[in-house]
Amino acid sequence: MNEMRPLLKAATRKSDALPLNLSRRSFLGASLGALALGVVLPAGGRAFAQEAAPAIVPGTRVNAYIQIQPDSTVLFRSAFIEGGQGIFTAMAQIVGEELDVDPTQFVVEGAPPGPDYTLIGGYRFTGGSMSVRKSYDAMRQLGAAARQMLLQAAATQLGVPMAELATQPGRVIYAASNRSIPYGDLATAAAALPVPTDVPLRAREDFRWIGKPVARIDIRDKSTGKATYAIDLKVDGMLYGAVQHGVRLGMEPGALANEDEVKAMPGVHSVHRLPGAVAVLANSWWRARRAVEALQITWAEAAPGSTVRVMPADYSSEKHLADLKARTGDGLAFETHGEVGPALAGAARIVEASFDAPHLAHAQLEPPSAIARFNADGTLEVWAPNQAPEMFQADAAKVAGIAPEKVIIHSPILGGFFGRHFLYQTANPYQQAIILAKATGRPVKLLWTREEEFLRDALRPMSVARFRAGLDASGMPVALSAVTVGEGATGRWFGRTADKVDSSAVEGIAGKVYAIGNRRVGQIHVDDPAIIGFWRSVGHSMNDFFYETFFDEMADAGKQDPYELRRRLLADSPRHRALIEAVAELSGGWKRGPFTAEDGTRRARGVAMASPFGSEVATIAEVSLKQGEVVVHNVWVAVDPGSIVNPAIIEAQVNSAVALGLSSALLEEVVYEGGVPRARNYDGYPILPPDRMPKVHVRIVESGAPMGGIGEPGLPGVPPAVVNAASVLTGQRIRSLPLSRSNLTDMAG
Amino acid sequence: MDITINGQLHQLDIEPDTPLLWVLRDELGMTGTKYGCGVAQCGACTVLVDGQATRSCVTPVEAVAGSQIMTIEAVTQDPVGQKVVEAWVSQQVAQCGYCQSGQVMAATALLKQTPKPSDEDIAAAMVNLCRCGTYNAIAAAVRHAAQA
Numbered sequence: 001m002n003e004m005r006p007l008l009k010a011a012t013r014k015s016d017a018l019p020l021n022l023s024r025r026s027f028l029g030a031s032l033g034a035l036a037l038g039v040v041l042p043a044g045g046r047a048f049a050q051e052a053a054p055a056i057v058p059g060t061r062v063n064a065y066i067q068i069q070p071d072s073t074v075l076f077r078s079a080f081i082e083g084g085q086g087i088f089t090a091m092a093q094i095v096g097e098e099l100d101v102d103p104t105q106f107v108v109e110g111a112p113p114g115p116d117y118t119l120i121g122g123y124r125f126t127g128g129s130m131s132v133r134k135s136y137d138a139m140r141q142l143g144a145a146a147r148q149m150l151l152q153a154a155a156t157q158l159g160v161p162m163a164e165l166a167t168q169p170g171r172v173i174y175a176a177s178n179r180s181i182p183y184g185d186l187a188t189a190a191a192a193l194p195v196p197t198d199v200p201l202r203a204r205e206d207f208r209w210i211g212k213p214v215a216r217i218d219i220r221d222k223s224t225g226k227a228t229y230a231i232d233l234k235v236d237g238m239l240y241g242a243v244q245h246g247v248r249l250g251m252e253p254g255a256l257a258n259e260d261e262v263k264a265m266p267g268v269h270s271v272h273r274l275p276g277a278v279a280v281l282a283n284s285w286w287r288a289r290r291a292v293e294a295l296q297i298t299w300a301e302a303a304p305g306s307t308v309r310v311m312p313a314d315y316s317s318e319k320h321l322a323d324l325k326a327r328t329g330d331g332l333a334f335e336t337h338g339e340v341g342p343a344l345a346g347a348a349r350i351v352e353a354s355f356d357a358p359h360l361a362h363a364q365l366e367p368p369s370a371i372a373r374f375n376a377d378g379t380l381e382v383w384a385p386n387q388a389p390e391m392f393q394a395d396a397a398k399v400a401g402i403a404p405e406k407v408i409i410h411s412p413i414l415g416g417f418f419g420r421h422f423l424y425q426t427a428n429p430y431q432q433a434i435i436l437a438k439a440t441g442r443p444v445k446l447l448w449t450r451e452e453e454f455l456r457d458a459l460r461p462m463s464v465a466r467f468r469a470g471l472d473a474s475g476m477p478v479a480l481s482a483v484t485v486g487e488g489a490t491g492r493w494f495g496r497t498a499d500k501v502d503s504s505a506v507e508g509i510a511g512k513v514y515a516i517g518n519r520r521v522g523q524i525h526v527d528d529p530a531i532i533g534f535w536r537s538v539g540h541s542m543n544d545f546f547y548e549t550f551f552d553e554m555a556d557a558g559k560q561d562p563y564e565l566r567r568r569l570l571a572d573s574p575r576h577r578a579l580i581e582a583v584a585e586l587s588g589g590w591k592r593g594p595f596t597a598e599d600g601t602r603r604a605r606g607v608a609m610a611s612p613f614g615s616e617v618a619t620i621a622e623v624s625l626k627q628g629e630v631v632v633h634n635v636w637v638a639v640d641p642g643s644i645v646n647p648a649i650i651e652a653q654v655n656s657a658v659a660l661g662l663s664s665a666l667l668e669e670v671v672y673e674g675g676v677p678r679a680r681n682y683d684g685y686p687i688l689p690p691d692r693m694p695k696v697h698v699r700i701v702e703s704g705a706p707m708g709g710i711g712e713p714g715l716p717g718v719p720p721a722v723v724n725a726a727s728v729l730t731g732q733r734i735r736s737l738p739l740s741r742s743n744l745t746d747m748a749g
Numbered sequence: 750m751d752i753t754i755n756g757q758l759h760q761l762d763i764e765p766d767t768p769l770l771w772v773l774r775d776e777l778g779m780t781g782t783k784y785g786c787g788v789a790q791c792g793a794c795t796v797l798v799d800g801q802a803t804r805s806c807v808t809p810v811e812a813v814a815g816s817q818i819m820t821i822e823a824v825t826q827d828p829v830g831q832k833v834v835e836a837w838v839s840q841q842v843a844q845c846g847y848c849q850s851g852q853v854m855a856a857t858a859l860l861k862q863t864p865k866p867s868d869e870d871i872a873a874a875m876v877n878l879c880r881c882g883t884y885n886a887i888a889a890a891v892r893h894a895a896q897a
């Protein structure tokens with residue numbers, strides 16, 4: 001995902017005109033009666049933008065983001081979507097700090113598509129753990145500019161120089177006459193002022209909210225069922241839709257044997273053939289679902305020249321894995337350092353191993369849904385879980401056959417995402433909702449069952465990695481050659497060129513920090529027959545597992561302690577060395593084991609490092625074995641994101657990443673047989689249950705390096721730390737995930 | 750058919766085997782109770798039926814006619830539920846929040862039956878899935894609520 005930005009060009013850019021939807025959203029609709037910062041925007045609106053087409057610098061137009069209500073609370077439009085990672089709270093902290101408004105006084109919602117919000121180098125998506133680090137400076141400037149506008153408005157109103165005014169949270173203060181004006185009273189006048197530039201920012205030592213464990217602003221609503229997700233939305237006059245997809249991608253619906261009977265079922269409105277699916281619309285979702293599942297559909301194989309990717313009938317995970325393993329050679333080079341060939345030739349000892357990791361499902365708890373509504377004015381409104389509103393807008397326009405400016409995308413909060421809600425053709429329900437709304441002239445709310453979701457999710461790719469290392473006579477690694485085999489998600493969706501390695505296929509093997517003099521990382525591209533996508537921490541989710549477990553194999557072959565060997569190879573890298581020492585200290589001092597714990601279990605520990613998404617992470621896991629399964633007791637994580645916004649949210653995100661990483665290591669794999677995934681619900685695709693959650697201990701290290709990401713970095717170190725620990729107990733290396741495939745026994749018996 | 754939800758009687762004209770979950774969400778507009786799996790695997794749809802934590806996605810509405818049903822919408826009107834919610838807030842449990850209605854209802858059922866649960870009681874009762882991995886915070890919040 002690191003290289004996504006340059007590749008996005010074709011997919012999104014649209015900044016020549018202000019999208020129509022700026023004037024239509026609830027954000028502004030709600031404010032029309034309120035005298036508030038932001039009201040001037042819709043009035044200027046699209047006509048103005050089309051005539052003058054002023055270049056919009058993303059993240060600078062205060063009124064596109066901030067609307068101060070009469071009661072001085074702030075309605076804030078976030079460029080990034082909330083899906084559990086705490087971004088809405090982070091935005092309230094960052095903007096509130098400079099605007100001088102307590103984060104508790106913020107209401108935050110996802111912003112519509114538009115050039116104001118393309119904060120990631122002219123593009124926008126919620127992913128790559130980029131939201132805070134890519135917008136931090138701009139959002140501080142924005143808050144500071146808005147505060148200055150309020151001060152200016154107050155100065156005019158009071159007829160005093162601005163320099164004599166100050167602010168307290170939510171109000172301007174004129175000390176000389178002991179007066180104070182709430183922001184809400186100044187908002188209208190302030191909104192009409194030009195946006196000042198280069199307003200001085202607060203000094204770090206004066207921060208009240210940035211860097212503090214500020215409470216999440218969404219917590220009470222999420223504890224009382226009031227938080228509203230896409231699945232909860234309703235529009236007047238809508239029909240409910242359910243679908244049945246062809247089990248193999250590419251299949252098309254043929255005859256419907258009992259169509260008339262199904263049409264006569266209670267509440268059924270109509271039956272529709274869609275590309276690769278059949279839909280039933282009804283007056284409730286349950287009726288639609290029951291009806292669509294009652295349909296007796298004859299499925300036809302994909303026609304030659306099918307425009308979707310066809311899943312072969314003889315495809316199986318086992319076969320694909322065998323295919324990946326059979327590929328030989330060193331692949332296309334991605335990273336080289338020194339001369340790996342001669343160094344291997346001259347090595348005292350060679351260590352070799354090959355690893356694999358399976359397809360994974362996102363399995364976010366909210367199944368995907370979408371509402372589509374065509375309006376009388378020719379616009380189309382779409383409510384859909386999404387991590388990239390501009391991309392969805394462009395695609396929805398294509399599906400509807402209208403101009404992108406006529407598509408209004410609403411981006412509700414997400415019931416988990418982990419990479420699920422990017423634009424993946426065939427994996428999102430909103431196209432179907434648009435087709436159905438168009439066909440019926442009614443708004444349609446389409447919801448996929450959990451079973452359809454498991455059938456059509458975009459999976460973490462399957463991958464194989466081969467390593468070859470050379471050790472010198474003292475057991476120190478002097479050369480390391482690695483090759484990954486498979487396909488990266490970035491290349492799949494944003495374009496791949498045959499002469500260039502997709503970084504998402506090698507990240508986590510490339511970019512490692514150990515001082516091994518001669519290194520080469522290569523990649524062999526093999527098309528993945530499945531629909532693949534971004535899964536929390538992307539390539540790192542498996543590549544760090546491959547590398548860091550191979551690292552322990554090198555250490556064992558050279559008769560070195562794996563922690564000490566890492567420390568030695570980080571001798572010239574103080575940031576990383578400090579981090580691995582921090583995690584060791586956090587765990588009470590490094591000990592590999594095996595040792596006997598107080599409860600009598602025989603335990604061991606494993607360590608791993610990762611450098612994902614601009615942050616640095618060191619992880620230690622402590623495990624025992626019980627009835628052939630790994631029990632993880634503790635996970636210690638030291639994370640260095642450079643600098644931070646909210647330590648409480650970081651700790652929560654690390655807990656979450658540990659859970660997902662552990663789930664993938666212990667339990668998860670999508671298995672295809674005959675072109676069909678075996679599991680269609682959580683019973684066949686188990687995810688980490690509460691009783692397998694370890695204690696998680698987090699230390700945040702602020703090294704002062706450039707700000708890194710938080711949502712994903714806690715994950716990649718977990719599978720290798722767990723597997724390295726388990727291998728100590730079993731006495732055998734484990735090279736394939738998930739661990740549930742193996743019956744693990746303690747070599748001590 | 751008559752059913753009583755949060756103390757209020759509702760008259761429904763609906764197929765009797767419709768799952769309670771969809772009656773709540775689509776017929777009555779009470780969307781706080783969530784759909785996650787539909788097959789009693791995840792617990793996102795947990796409500797209380799006569800005080801028992803119940804997975805509403807597999808509970809036909811006819812089976813609960815005559816029972817007292819409590820959903821997340823009324824949780825703060827219940828003294829135990831209110832304590833649970835305050836604990837969920839103070840422990841900052843939620844991430845995406847999607848599973849949390851079900852978690853709060855499961856915790857409320859537990860503490861109504863066992864006001865001072867042991868760690869084993871908590872582990873036995875709090876079995877709903879959370880893909881965001883808030884399990885440690887959930888256990889901490891249940892302990893917190895039990896002490897409140």
Ligand code: FES
Pocket residue numbers: 783784785786787788789790791792793794795804805806807
């Ligand atoms: S939706 Fe009922 S248990 Fe998952």
Ligand code: FES
Pocket residue numbers: 084365415416843844845846847848849878879880881882883
């Ligand atoms: S908080 Fe996201 S599923 Fe539990």
